[in-house]
Amino acid sequence: MEALHQNQLNAFMLGKIKSVLIFxxxxxxxxxxxxxxxxxxxxxxxxxxxAVLREQPSFxxxxxxxxxxxxxxxxxxxxxxxxxxxxxENQGWILRGQITNFPVKIKRFVFGQKIRLNSSSGRRIRLxxxxxxxxxxxxxxxxxxxxxxxxxxxxxxxxxxxxxxDEENSVRFLTLSE
Numbered sequence: 001m002e003a004l005h006q007n008q009l010n011a012f013m014l015g016k017i018k019s020v021l022i023f024x025x026x027x028x029x030x031x032x033x034x035x036x037x038x039x040x041x042x043x044x045x046x047x048x049x050x051a052v053l054r055e056q057p058s059f060x061x062x063x064x065x066x067x068x069x070x071x072x073x074x075x076x077x078x079x080x081x082x083x084x085x086x087x088x089e090n091q092g093w094i095l096r097g098q099i100t101n102f103p104v105k106i107k108r109f110v111f112g113q114k115i116r117l118n119s120s121s122g123r124r125i126r127l128x129x130x131x132x133x134x135x136x137x138x139x140x141x142x143x144x145x146x147x148x149x150x151x152x153x154x155x156x157x158x159x160x161x162x163x164x165x166d167e168e169n170s171v172r173f174l175t176l177s178e
Contacts, residue, residue: 044085044099046071049158051098053090057082064092069158070104 046067054061057079067073067087073094077084082093 042075042101044073044075044083044101045104046073046094046098047100047104048095048098049161051094053085053087053092053094055092057084057093061093064090067094073099075099 046069049069050066051071052066053064055064056062071087073085073087075083075085076091078096079093081096083096083099085092085094085099
């Protein structure tokens, strides 16, 4: 009698395990399809700064070129966190976070007024002192509105990377406005 109950219990558990396996397989396959496992070709745009196009979907892979913000690309395939893209004659892999479905504006900027950093006694203030004050008080744009610390200004970053790093250029960078 006990063997009969054990066989019934085993059959019941085997049925449950099969159900769970079937459900899991269906769930995972729909997730792969929804995630772009079968990628279709779509036009997308580079949203990051100097997005690196690589030969293979790996950080250690050879860098083919850097793509600038707003560049139009055609996605061909996906693999994990990587998209295979076609850009003109070049084809390679780019990180998923570096591209978007929507056209990206290429921002323009103008230099603000050149400011002199002087204390009330007329002595020149060091840039790090000025930066510390800005960090406490926050930056404002030319309309007096506070600038969000969570918004990345890619144009300003590109400009900063192209500048020689000295104190005067750093101060000029802090005075940029869009």
